[in-house]
Amino acid sequence: MAARGVKDAGPTVANASNGDAVSCVLCPGLPGQPALLGSKKQGARIDHNMPWSFQRAREVTDLESSRSTEAECCPSKKENPDPTGKARTDGAGATPGPTTTTPSPLPELAKEHFFPSHGARSESRGGFLLLLPVAPSPARPLPPWLQPRPAAAARRVAVAAAAIALDPFQEIKTEQDDASKTEVFACPVCYEPLIRKGPPGMNLPAIYRSGFKCSKCNRSFTSKDVFLDLTVTSGMKEYSELKPARTELFRSPLVSFLYERGWRQNFNRSGFPGRDEEFQMAQDYFQPVAGGILVDVSCGSGLFSRKFASSGAYSSVIALDFSENMLRQCYDYIKQEETPMNTNLALVRADISRLPFASCSIDAIHAGAAIHCWPSPSNAIAEISRVLKPGGVFVATTFLSTPTNSGPFSIDALRPLRQIVGPVNSSYNFFTEGELEDLCRSCGLVNYSSKVQRSFIMFSGQKP
Known part of the structure; x- marks a missing residue:
């Protein structure tokens, strides 16, 4: 031994x-x-x-x-x-007795x-x-x-077994799976849920410091400036594309700057009630989904996004627009209004025809004075129907087709001619109420309703 x-x-x-x-x-x-x-x-x-x-x-x-x-x-x-x-x-060398x-x-x-x-x-x-x-x-x-305590021994055995069985990689994967179930963001290419790495929360600081990655496409998405870019072209260095003129107009820094400084106020000439009244009308439609996630598509400078977020009626508000400059203007207004940065408001750049959300993940979608600017309203409404949860509500405002804004195409008999003139016409798309209702129903929305005031219309549909 x-x-x-x-x-x-x-x-x-x-x-x-x-x-x-x-x-x-x-x-x-x-x-x-x-x-x-x-x-x-x-x-x-x-x-x-x-x-x-x-x-x-x-x-x-x-x-x-x-x-x-x-x-x-x-x-x-x-x-x-x-x-x-x-x-x-002993120390002296003497030998002691027995x-x-x-x-x-x-x-x-x-x-x-x-x-x-x-x-x-x-x-x-x-x-x-x-x-x-x-x-x-x-x-x-x-x-x-002298015998071990049964309870203590059982605890030691359980802890040892847990330590042996614990796999750190399995724990990380479990956390990612849980995050995938709670996060609403999805890859704009394959619609697979994005894996998020960073602080949790649907607010500006958390989104800015987070990275998102699609495990299927192996594409990464990060915040650019003050917003999260979830477009298909995000991160591309060589390829670029242009949208129709009515869409590209709002990407201009000048138009983005003027939008809430006189541009939007002129809409009252066409019958738009104004920001506060329009907001209250939309809130009435959204009552069944209060407390859920709301996406304000084509948010512009965040005219309504900020009001939705400050109302406290929703768990999260996502201000979404294709224009980078509009999102920057929205961020500037948030700072000027001293809105708390940790408010559940996120800025996301995305294409309305390729919404970066998982199917059946959104409770409410708002589109204020926007549908007439969309390149393909049918594709956009179909996307909105896809991402809405069952029972989710879609509310939008736009201009109705009138002789003032549509000329001869406001007449029902001449409206089919827009397919011929449309490719060379860079003006906006204005619709009749019947066309808007048909569009919503064709994309799977039910319970259509509308409110009309001159050429202003607010209409709503619900996901069955």
């Missing part, structure tokens, strides 16, 4: 003469849990950290006084404590506190003290205070 560094598989030996600790012989399989039976300066004591440790031992005399006596917890004693059988000499066997308090305490009713045997080898417990007989089981 090795003198030092004995492995946990057997009884531990320690040098009692130089103050080293003697490890507990009852739990040799517990690494790092020594039971101090004695030290050169502090005397013998027990200092076991296990929950069922032996805390009843008392401090006894210094082990130095008992070096000449073999520690034992059983009746048998040896006449000569030195295993070599030779008498020891050694008298004097009972040491250490064996008595060990017998009383460590091995009661069982005893122990001991060996001394080369100046090292070895304590060995005597195995209990079947008729004399271990006392309750």
